[in-house]
Amino acid sequence: MFKHLFLAGIAGLSLATPVLAADPPPPAQLADFIGYSYASHLAAPHRGDRIAWVEMRKGVRNVWSAAAPDFAPRKLTDGTRDDGQDLTFVTWSPDGRILAWVRGEVEHNGWATGAPANPASAPGQQQEELWASVNGAPGVKIAEGSEPLFSSKGQLVFIRDYQVYTVDPANPGKATRLFYDRGRVGGLAWSPDGSRLAFVSRRGDHSFIGIYNGADTPITWVAPATAYDDNPAWSPDGTRIAFSRRTGTFDILAASAGEKPNPFSIWVASAADGSARQAWKSPATLNGSFPSVPDGLFLMWGAGDRITFRAELDGWAHLYALPAAGGEPVLLTPGEFMVEHVTMTPDGTALLYSANAGSVAGDIDRRHVFRVAVDRPGPAALTPGSGLEWTPAPLAGGRIAYISATAQTPPRVALAGADGKGARLIDPEPAPFPSQQLVVPKPVTFTAADGTVVHGQLFRPNGGKAKKPALVFVHGGPPRQMLLGWSYMDYYTHSYAMNQYLASRGYVVLSVNYRLGIGYGRAFQHAAKAGASGNSEYQDVVAGARYLQALADVDPARLGIWGGSYGGLLTAQGLARNSDIFKAGVDLHGVHDWTLYQNLGGGTRYEQGDVAAMKKIAFESSPEAAMATWRSPVLLIHGDDDRNVPFNQTVDLARRLAAQNIPFEEMILPNEVHGFLRYDSWLRADARMVRFLDERLKP
Structure with missing residues (x-):
């Protein structure tokens, strides 16, 4: 961690020499608030009466399972370290005899190396590993790869370097490639009888559905076209395949000239020869567009x-x-x-x-x-x-x-009858957590300047009517929604814990669910002139700030803002455009100049339109367009192996801030990715954020 210290009288050092400083102890109880247990990746087999999931506690991840009749939890891994190696893709064989999962993380983006993440800076290169447990035995590594999928016969296939491989989890030898495809393979789907494998071959500006029929039979291509074919689903009798079809390519500026309908269709194909017919097509309206996010x-x-x-x-x-x-x-x-x-x-x-x-x-x-x-x-x-x-x-x-979670209880696994009755929690080892110190957030609404009604959650600390400092929190995404309790996404579970912690320190916190977010209808999520095409969502952030300033227990002169990813972008917007409102901010891995994105104005020539005009709007919609009015101090936090927001977004902003003598601090985490994978990374970043805000917003 680097901190700019103004040192005088020390020989050989200039007045603004970056000095390596050790992290001071974290603020009181911070480790307790973010040391929650978090359950995720819950899975059950088709025939076995059992479940499995991943539990993370202070960065230590383990796979657990539980089976009828008593569903006593059983740990299948022996994780003990905060090593930053994620556990994902928890997958059962249909009979529940074998459980597979993936250890390690690879995110494939245009600016990323594609190498597995190594946030703990281990000397050796990390790998994306396939693990398995057979009949409840401790898990063992069986191959390198991801996206495991079992057939009804128990054959396990997975993806490595965008190709399909197979391995026997009961007798793991060398994995063998099932077939070769020149595209990037994904979307695997076994036929009900386990004899054929459907897949998606992604080929840049189009994709095909293919069917692997065995080593001695050519691939069957399903009605190939100049479209994006995806989501193969077999009929129960195995004779047909349903799939989706759409056109269009991703363009970060596509909405600059107004959002256009992106209709899709559903097709049904013969698995024997690949011939297909259209079963239905969505209307060519905005509501008929392909629902790409979320999920x-x-x-x-x-x-x-x-x-x-x-x-x-x-x-x-x-x-x-x-x-x-x-x-x-x-x-x-x-x-x-x-x-x-x-x-x-x-x-x-x-x-x-x-x-x-x-x-x-x-x-x-x-x-x-x-x-x-x-x-x-x-x-x-x-x-x-x-x-x-x-x-x-x-x-x-x-x-x-x-x-299951509540406003005060972190996410845990629950089991209930088919009607939802008789629910009980399955907790392997209850972790100590200060639930009694958490407040129950209140749902609130407020109105933006253009009349848009915006939802938020208000975290109000104890302390009566005394004037308190306040914070606006803005989530990332932007197709996300903060909730009246713990989130189903680990990144926002952490954000929720931090908002609770800040409330425990006397801050009134408002989490703003601004337009572009999910949960309030398609029109709200796909707002006009938002993002890189006009930044209309920023007025929701200002409306939230005005709401806070009007509360009787808030000191309107001590208002700050924090957020990560797209929330980092909106934090920077607030400080650049309204330093009169926001007196300090913490910007985690935010976007600061839309035009730095490599795919800006991407897509085909038919789709591009006037790229120069779109880029002009994009820059004007960026925080860096308002540098002239930026006055408030900011703390920049970023991992330099970020595969979602390129690190150059923070490099560029830091240089612009320095050039204008705007006060800023920075905390750079070598080898961390976008959503920090280590508890230690979050603890250090959170501690730095709390100290930064306390120094500027508390008397």
Whole structure:
């Protein structure tokens, strides 16, 4: 960590020499607040009555499992160190005999090296490793690769260097490549009988669906076209494949001239010869556009020859059922809410999902688990109340598992009956946590300058009516939503813990769910002239600040702002455009100049339009366009192996701040990625943030 110290009278040092300083001890109780246990990656097999998940506690990750009848938790790994090696892709064999998962992380972006992340700076190069546990035995490494998938026969395939490999987890020898494809392979889907493998071959400006039929048979290509084909799903009898088709390429400035419809279609193909017909096409409207975020289409083939998928045809992300023979889809989940975390029951008759719906005030800022049949509308709430629940996993015995949290209790695994009743927590080793010191955030709304109603969560500390410093928090994404409790994403679970910690230190904190975020309908998420095309979402941040300043217990002269990723961008916007409002800010790995992105004005010549004009708007929508009015101090925090926001975004801003003598500090974490993988990285960054804000916003 580097801190600019102004030293005088020391021979050989200039007045602004960067000096290497040891980290001081973290502020009181910070380690307790961010030392929570976090459960994720919950999975269940199709036939075995058991579950598995990943638990992370202070950066130490382990895989756990539990099985009927008592579901006593059992640890399958022996992780003891905060090594920054993530555990993901928890996957069961259909019979529940073998569990596979991935250790390590590779994120493939244009500016990234593609090498596995090494945030602990281990001397040896890290690898993305495939691990497995057979019959509940301790896990062992069986290959290098990712995205494991078992067939109904128990054959395990996975991805390495964008190619498909196979290995026997019970007798792991050398992994062998299943076949060669010149594209980037992903989206694997086994046929029900386990004899054929569908896959997506991504080839830049188009993609194909292929079917591997065995070593001695050519690949079957499914109705190849100049489109993006994706999401292959087999029919239960294995004779057909459903898939999605769309056109268009990603362009960060596509909305500069106004968002254009991006319709998609669903096709059904013969698995024998690849011939296909269109079963349905979405309308060429904005609501008919492909639902790329969050989480995509959730295309699945259910009982009764029905294809289920997610779309936003009524302006909300809902589930639909389409006859495989074609026709009009049936809306399964009507209402003003958004569907996420979708899975199908083993018999294919129902869908389980989470949604920000319910009967308790503020449920639009929560998540609950629901069930709906694949052939008719009529969702049933399985987890009502004021808690939060997500990622349902149906068990073969009829029960369901899910992740459960409250405003004060971090995410844990829960098990309930098929109707949601009789829920109980499955906790391997209850971790000490200061739940009693957490406040229950209050749902609030306020209005932006253009009349847009904005939601937020208010964290109000104890201390009565005395004037207190305040903070605006802005999430990243931007297609994210902060909740009235712990989040289902580890990055925002940490953010929630920090907002609680800041409240415990006497700050009034407002978490702003600005436009571009999810949870409030498609029009809110795809706002006009937002992001690089006009920055309209920033007025929501200002409205949140004005809301805070008007509270009786807030000192309007001691208001700060913090956020990461897109929240870092909005933090920089606040300091650059409104140093009169925001007196200090902490910007974690934010975007500062849209025009530094390599894919700016990307896409085909047909799509580009006037790139020069778009880039002009993009720069004017960036924080660096308002450097002339930036006065408030800022703390910049960034990992230099960031694969989401290029590190040059912070390099460029630091140089501009220095050139204008704007006070700033920086904390650079070598080899850390975008969402810090180490607890130690978060602890150091959080401690630095708290000290920075305390020094500037507390008397």
